[in-house]
Amino acid sequence: MANHTVAETLPVPFLEKTGILSWILSTDHKRIGIMYLVSISTFFLIAGAFALTFRFELLTPEKNIMDPHTYNVLFTLHGAIMVFLFIVPGLAASFGNFLIPLMIGARDVAFPRLNLGSYWIYLLGAIIILIALLKPADTGWTFYTPYSIQTETDVIMITLGIFVLGFSSILTGLNFIVTIHKLRAPGMTWHRLPLFIWASYATAILQVLATPVVAITLLLLIAERTLGIGFFDPAKGGDPILFQGFFWFYSHPAVYIMIIPAMGVISEIIPVFARKPIFGYKAIAYSSLAIALISFFVWAHHMFTSGISEVAATIFSFLTFLVAIPTAIKVFNWTATLYKGSIWLHSAMLYALSFIWLFTIGGLTGVFLGALAADVHLHDTYFIVAHMHYVMVGGTVMGFFGALHFWYPKWFGKMFNENIAKIAWFLVFVGFNLTFLPQFILGTQGMPRRYATYPPEFQTLNELSTIGSWILGIGIFIVVVNLIKGLFNGEKAPQNPYNSLSLEWSVPSPPPHENFEEIPHVTDWTYGYGKKQNTEK
Amino acid sequence: MEVKAHAEQHHIGIKVYFLVWFALTVLTGVTVWVSYIDFGLLNIVIALTVASVKAALVALFFMHLRHEDKVTWIFALYPLGLLALLIGLTISDVFYRVTP
Ligand SMILES: [Cu+2]
Numbered sequence: 001m002a003n004h005t006v007a008e009t010l011p012v013p014f015l016e017k018t019g020i021l022s023w024i025l026s027t028d029h030k031r032i033g034i035m036y037l038v039s040i041s042t043f044f045l046i047a048g049a050f051a052l053t054f055r056f057e058l059l060t061p062e063k064n065i066m067d068p069h070t071y072n073v074l075f076t077l078h079g080a081i082m083v084f085l086f087i088v089p090g091l092a093a094s095f096g097n098f099l100i101p102l103m104i105g106a107r108d109v110a111f112p113r114l115n116l117g118s119y120w121i122y123l124l125g126a127i128i129i130l131i132a133l134l135k136p137a138d139t140g141w142t143f144y145t146p147y148s149i150q151t152e153t154d155v156i157m158i159t160l161g162i163f164v165l166g167f168s169s170i171l172t173g174l175n176f177i178v179t180i181h182k183l184r185a186p187g188m189t190w191h192r193l194p195l196f197i198w199a200s201y202a203t204a205i206l207q208v209l210a211t212p213v214v215a216i217t218l219l220l221l222i223a224e225r226t227l228g229i230g231f232f233d234p235a236k237g238g239d240p241i242l243f244q245g246f247f248w249f250y251s252h253p254a255v256y257i258m259i260i261p262a263m264g265v266i267s268e269i270i271p272v273f274a275r276k277p278i279f280g281y282k283a284i285a286y287s288s289l290a291i292a293l294i295s296f297f298v299w300a301h302h303m304f305t306s307g308i309s310e311v312a313a314t315i316f317s318f319l320t321f322l323v324a325i326p327t328a329i330k331v332f333n334w335t336a337t338l339y340k341g342s343i344w345l346h347s348a349m350l351y352a353l354s355f356i357w358l359f360t361i362g363g364l365t366g367v368f369l370g371a372l373a374a375d376v377h378l379h380d381t382y383f384i385v386a387h388m389h390y391v392m393v394g395g396t397v398m399g400f401f402g403a404l405h406f407w408y409p410k411w412f413g414k415m416f417n418e419n420i421a422k423i424a425w426f427l428v429f430v431g432f433n434l435t436f437l438p439q440f441i442l443g444t445q446g447m448p449r450r451y452a453t454y455p456p457e458f459q460t461l462n463e464l465s466t467i468g469s470w471i472l473g474i475g476i477f478i479v480v481v482n483l484i485k486g487l488f489n490g491e492k493a494p495q496n497p498y499n500s501l502s503l504e505w506s507v508p509s510p511p512p513h514e515n516f517e518e519i520p521h522v523t524d525w526t527y528g529y530g531k532k533q534n535t536e537k
Numbered sequence: 538m539e540v541k542a543h544a545e546q547h548h549i550g551i552k553v554y555f556l557v558w559f560a561l562t563v564l565t566g567v568t569v570w571v572s573y574i575d576f577g578l579l580n581i582v583i584a585l586t587v588a589s590v591k592a593a594l595v596a597l598f599f600m601h602l603r604h605e606d607k608v609t610w611i612f613a614l615y616p617l618g619l620l621a622l623l624i625g626l627t628i629s630d631v632f633y634r635v636t637p
Contacts, residue, residue: 242627309633312629
């Protein structure tokens with residue numbers, strides 16, 4: 001492809017300029033991506049620290065370091081910050097920003113200033129949520145009525161913050177949709193697009209279409225709290241279940257806003273390290289869109305035990321099983337890509353393989369919960385907590401770490417210590433499973449979620465889980481230290497350390513401002529591995 | 538580029554804008570007027586219909602949807618489908634609840 005334009009003129013790397021203004025006023029998608037990356041990672045670590053704290057409380061059945069109210073506040077903050085400040089913007093805003101223009105052969109996104117604006121809106125929302133910490137809510141991240149109407153804690157501030165964050169999400173999605181439609185390089189047809197782009201496109205649609213619903217829902221909640229309008233209070237003619245319906249109409253698609261970009265990452269990492277063309281390209285591409293579509297039909301599977309009608313429960317149970325089809329299509333295609341590949345166990349690949357394994361457990365336990373009879377037993381127990389973390393941590397966070405290790409040389413122009421990265425991966429993997437596998441068992445034994453204390457017979461499994469959280473914490477700490485150390489004294493990264501065929505590896509590491517000296521002409525898809533004529537020109 | 542040429546071809550005259558604006562004002566008047574008469578359940582139906590017509594006028598003329606290409610139409614109509622879904626599937630709950 002466009003390899004010949006590199007080296008000769010020595011373009012200026014995008015990281016060259018320094019000074020705070022060069023960052024906060026930059027419209028370069030790569031710099032905006034870094035600002036998101038730093039922000040979301042910070043919130044990930046903060047929310048993770050909350051989790052370590054209340055997991056420590058659960059080491060023993062009785063109270064040991066905090067009262068129940070503090071416990072409620074901590075799990076609320078853990079959930080709300082993880083969901084709204086880390087995982088929803090997450091991969092889409094950080095790696096989406098960095099990769100979309102590079103992968104489609106564009107100089108930037110379609111609306112660079114709007115892009116910077118989205119970041120500032122994100123920051124404003126984050127600041128409002130930090131202010132909300134002064135009198136933190138204790139409702140759980142879902143803000144269910146009627147409790148969220150009644151509690152004395154400050155629900156308004158934190159929901160207002162989430163309301164603001166929604167605009168950032170919508171505008172980012174809009175920007176990416178237009179970018180992918182309008183700025184593809186000549187020859188980059190839809191069916192030559194890298195699968196990460198398909199995933200980003202599906203995610204962007206969800207961001208644009210689902211986010212307004214949660215924004216309105218939170219406004220209704222604020223209106224009910226401040227003006228006393230009875231949307232959800234039965235005494236005033238409202239319906240508390242309506243809140244759950246509205247909330248999950250966004251929040252189930254939001255699960256896919258969180259996970260689809262990670263699926264896109266896995267689809268990029270696996271063919272490179274298996275040295276094989278991706279198996280079932282179109283099936284993977286369209287299953288992303290199918291997931292995005294079906295995700296709007298299933299919201300009430302979170303409400304089976306809330307008193308909704310049996311008719312509705314049956315319909316939603318059936319529709320929920322449908323989601324399993326496109327997700328399974330992806331998993332089978334990834335494993336088929338691995339079949340007879342010459343596999344390179346790079347740290348990024350280890351995370352990708354972990355994703356497949358852990359996400360499959362997370363996804364299949366979701367099928368248990370979609371079955372009505374099983375859900376009545378498992379609802380609001382630790383089974384839910386385990387299921388959700390296998391999807392969100394085993395899925396999205398593994399994808400996030402995979403993406404970090406995979407594109408790190410391209411983004412920052414440096415190499416990290418690969419051996420330490422592997423050790424860290426091992427600790428993360430073992431720690432994660434030790435934390436959450438026991439919670440599946442605790443759930444089936446009937447331990448309810450969201451309590452600071454528990455009967456003594458659950459202690460052994462809770463001890464295992466808490467010890468697991470320490471190992472996971474140490475693993476993540478090493479990941480962070482290793483990647484930060486690489487920035488300062490890592491070796492200089494080559495242009496294409498993994499011999500990838502994707503466009504982002506055809507520009508220097510780190511890429512120059514405006515990415516391409518000359519917009520490339522694309523003649524083939526990006527997955528032609530294993531065929532001599534395509535690998536090196 | 539194709540899109541730009543397209544939009545210029547169908548430049549909507551200032552007269553049309555004023556007509557639409559006038560229609561919006563009249564419809565607002567209708568909403569206010571209707572709210573003083575008791576039609577029972579129909580009050581809500583009328584109010585929502587009038588509001589939908591106004592929204593459609595704004596989208597079609599002020600937001601130029603009338604002259605947009607297919608993709609834009611799909612993105613504009615898709616949320617309406619979602620709204621129907623939200624209402625329809627919620628009905629499958631509310632209308633079939635067992636009240637003890
Ligand atoms: Cu769901």
